[in-house]
Amino acid sequence: MNPLLMINAFTAHLGRISVIARHAFTQLVRMKVFYFLAFFAIILIGSNFFNLPQHEGPEAAGVNILRSIKSWSLGAMTLFSVVLSIVATALLLPKDVEDRTLYTILAKPVPRIDYLAGKLLGVLLLIFVSLLVMDLLMTGILQVRTNMVLSKQMAMAEARGWSVSDIAGLKADILAQGPTFSLQGAVLAVFLRATVIASMSLLISTFSSSTLFTTIVSFLIYFCGHFQADARAIYLSSEVGTDVGWVSQAIALLVSLILPDFQLFNVIDSVIEGQLMPLVIFGKLILVGLFYFSFYLIASWFVFAKKEF
Amino acid sequence: MTQGKRYVILGLVVLVMGAARLPLEQGLSVELSEKGLVPPKLKIDTGDKLGQTFSAVSLGGLRTLVATFFNIRAFSYFTEQKWSEVAETYNIIVDLAPHTRYYWDSGSWHQSYNAASYYLYQSNLPAMRRKLAWKESILTGRNFLERGIRNNPNDPILRQSLGYLLADPNKILAFGDTGKAFEESYEAYWSAVQTGKARGFAKRAALYSLARVPGREEEALELALEIRSEMPVLPPPTVLGLLYSLRYFADPNQSVLELVDDVFPTREIGYEVLGNVWLRSRDRFPVHGSAKALVLLENHFDIPEAQSILRRELALPMDPNDYF
Numbered sequence: 001m002n003p004l005l006m007i008n009a010f011t012a013h014l015g016r017i018s019v020i021a022r023h024a025f026t027q028l029v030r031m032k033v034f035y036f037l038a039f040f041a042i043i044l045i046g047s048n049f050f051n052l053p054q055h056e057g058p059e060a061a062g063v064n065i066l067r068s069i070k071s072w073s074l075g076a077m078t079l080f081s082v083v084l085s086i087v088a089t090a091l092l093l094p095k096d097v098e099d100r101t102l103y104t105i106l107a108k109p110v111p112r113i114d115y116l117a118g119k120l121l122g123v124l125l126l127i128f129v130s131l132l133v134m135d136l137l138m139t140g141i142l143q144v145r146t147n148m149v150l151s152k153q154m155a156m157a158e159a160r161g162w163s164v165s166d167i168a169g170l171k172a173d174i175l176a177q178g179p180t181f182s183l184q185g186a187v188l189a190v191f192l193r194a195t196v197i198a199s200m201s202l203l204i205s206t207f208s209s210s211t212l213f214t215t216i217v218s219f220l221i222y223f224c225g226h227f228q229a230d231a232r233a234i235y236l237s238s239e240v241g242t243d244v245g246w247v248s249q250a251i252a253l254l255v256s257l258i259l260p261d262f263q264l265f266n267v268i269d270s271v272i273e274g275q276l277m278p279l280v281i282f283g284k285l286i287l288v289g290l291f292y293f294s295f296y297l298i299a300s301w302f303v304f305a306k307k308e309f
Numbered sequence: 310m311t312q313g314k315r316y317v318i319l320g321l322v323v324l325v326m327g328a329a330r331l332p333l334e335q336g337l338s339v340e341l342s343e344k345g346l347v348p349p350k351l352k353i354d355t356g357d358k359l360g361q362t363f364s365a366v367s368l369g370g371l372r373t374l375v376a377t378f379f380n381i382r383a384f385s386y387f388t389e390q391k392w393s394e395v396a397e398t399y400n401i402i403v404d405l406a407p408h409t410r411y412y413w414d415s416g417s418w419h420q421s422y423n424a425a426s427y428y429l430y431q432s433n434l435p436a437m438r439r440k441l442a443w444k445e446s447i448l449t450g451r452n453f454l455e456r457g458i459r460n461n462p463n464d465p466i467l468r469q470s471l472g473y474l475l476a477d478p479n480k481i482l483a484f485g486d487t488g489k490a491f492e493e494s495y496e497a498y499w500s501a502v503q504t505g506k507a508r509g510f511a512k513r514a515a516l517y518s519l520a521r522v523p524g525r526e527e528e529a530l531e532l533a534l535e536i537r538s539e540m541p542v543l544p545p546p547t548v549l550g551l552l553y554s555l556r557y558f559a560d561p562n563q564s565v566l567e568l569v570d571d572v573f574p575t576r577e578i579g580y581e582v583l584g585n586v587w588l589r590s591r592d593r594f595p596v597h598g599s600a601k602a603l604v605l606l607e608n609h610f611d612i613p614e615a616q617s618i619l620r621r622e623l624a625l626p627m628d629p630n631d632y633f
Contacts (some may be wrong), residue, residue: 064411068377075374120523166508207316229338230350236335257327261334267346273408275345284337295326299319306312 015088016114017121020105024122027095028088033126036084040076040134044141047072066146066177070272073138080134080270081127081194082222088123089201113301120202120297123246127194135187139179148176176274185282186271192289194266197222199296200260206303223263224255231255260292318569350374351404374406380412383419392424396449403457410464413457419472421450425483429632436633443633447483450474468501469511476518478591487593492525494518510574512536513548520551521593530555549573550586557598565602579608590623 047069096102096119107117117212152175157167208214235252264285267277323359341347344624383398399416405410424446428439454471461467474480475494498515501507516536520529532551537544544552557563573579583599583606600619607617614620 028447067409067411069371071374071377075371163509166510169506169508228612229334232331232338239345247396256331257324261338263347264337264341265346266336267341269348269406270346270408272373273406275408277346281341281344281346284340288334288337299322301592302319303312303315306310306315 006150013111013114016110017118020110020115020118021121021125024092026127028122030058033084033088036080036117037130037133040073040080041137043072043076044069044137063149063177066149066174067272068141069138069142069145070177070183072136073142074190074268074272077131077134077153077187078137078193081131081190082197084130085123085194085198086201086218086222088126088213089120090197090205090211090218092119092123092202093205094211112304113297116206116300116304117297120198120293120300123198124195127198128191131187131191131194136186138187139183142179142183144270145161146174147190150174176276177302180276182271182275182277185277186268189265189267189285190280192285193262195289196260196262196265196292196296199293199300203296203300203303206300206307221259222262225259227264227289228256228259228261229257229263232261264288336406344497348405349407363515372405373409373445376402376409376412376599379405380415380468383416387419387423388605390427392427394422395424396453399453403453403460410461410466413454413461413467414470414531416506417450417454417457417470417474419450420453421447425450433435438461440633444483447474447480451484457632463504463506465501465504465507468497468504469507469514471542472497472501472514472518474513476514476521478593488521488523491518491521491593495522513545516551517547517594520555520595526555526558526595530559543574546578546582546585547594549578550599553583553602554586554597554599555596557602559596561598565598566605569606576606576609580610584618587618588621588623 011247047065094101096105150171153170155166157170162170197218200221201214204217204221205211205214208217231252232255235249235256266287267281269276271277338347342349379398379402383395383402386392386394386398394418396416399412399419402412403409403416406536425443428434428442428446431439431442434442451474453469454467454474457467458464458471472494475484475490475497481487481490484493494507495515495518498511498518501511502515513536514531516529516532519525519532522529533548533555533563536548540548543549549572553568556568556572557565567578569579569583573582583602586594587596587599587603603618607614
């Protein structure tokens, strides 16, 4: 095939996907999804001023609030992204059928893969924009608060006559609780997990008969997906001669093969606790996210390609 | 191809792809665990205690948030002085957030200090019961801290806290053999130093504990000299006091006043430091040659014998039997 024709065909695909994605994005924005951001801002500001009843020695003063801000923010981001990725994706196809938009689109020379990819990217764009805004808010407030804690702690250390190396150590400890590269990695993990959930919901919605069914099944798979690693561990441990019956082994294997492993994206908790996330882990998580996105998208197209409406 | 056939093919493809990704996901999962990036699985009893919250916790990203709420609950139990509930709540908290130093430190502190003090003064309990509860609280706090260290081997602060607890004059008798407690305190402080992230005082604290271990005076002297050589300014009084005592122990026949002149910047400072170390008997610091030096210095400063430090009453080491 002529490479020029291939490039043209590819560009045409991208153009169609982009139009459908923008339409899906606009459609979701009109559903007032961004109102959630106002709640997020309130939660964030609240967590900044909320003095939790707890003990703090002079050397810890203020550091706990940084962890609190991260916990509240990433917790809200997790909930928002999971709910939105499932509900918004589950709504897409049935709504287009109900509005008869689907018939209009499919009557045109639009490949069904372009339609599905566009819809999915629209949802992902919405989640990305929302997470970006939330991340900016979190990082901003965390930066301000970290500076406040830092100046207070530095004054304390100097007043006590700490050595230069001790002050540097204290500074490093506090900065590790502030906005770090790893924290951005945790937000990326939230987005990647949402990508996997949305892609999986898209696959379910291609053969489900209702939005409710897609939503419930997706939530169930999401919940069970957090135990996929346990099932896999049971299956793998049974291979080396442990006392696991063949029925348990078969169930464990089936769960491991069918469900995605959502535990892989649970780096969030460790990052909140101040753990560092190496760049190579970022890369690997991105690859996992891309794998699930591509696989579920192609699988959705395979089911949807010849579906009669 | 019928839609039914498509579903069957899809099912098979899902299984094949699952088999292909299984070893890769397992590898990544192990890597994340090894790097401490994925929190360990919750214990079964923690899951039971969490109840409905367990579902929220299982959904990742909410464990630290739930731990924050449990920390508030622990604070309420603390204000109500329900110590077993405080301990139980902290067990849940650290299962949820095992890498947060604060929870290990506070959980241990509540038991070793707050609960232990509570039982010390709980006059409505029989003496035997109070003594046992006092000791158990301190040991519970110690065990909790040691668990924290096992979970966070690179954290110097938890190791320092353990070192401090083991050498605390108000707690040390709960550990039985005081020499062994000081030795373990030294090991805790020294392991903190070896993480490379400990604050400067950790090395000095290691010396303070090592100097109190019977039979390790020579090592303590080496460490004291090392600390002295590393300090550009005058070391803290306790280091100077230990330097004198340990050097005297190494050679008891040397001239005491010459040793005082060599260790301390002035004889006035020497007298003040040695006097304080002598009076702080509850801290159990070695006082080799201190009495001799104090007598000579008091003669040197013409201090009347009636005002001699050596005539002052010493604070007795804390003995639980005095309280119960």
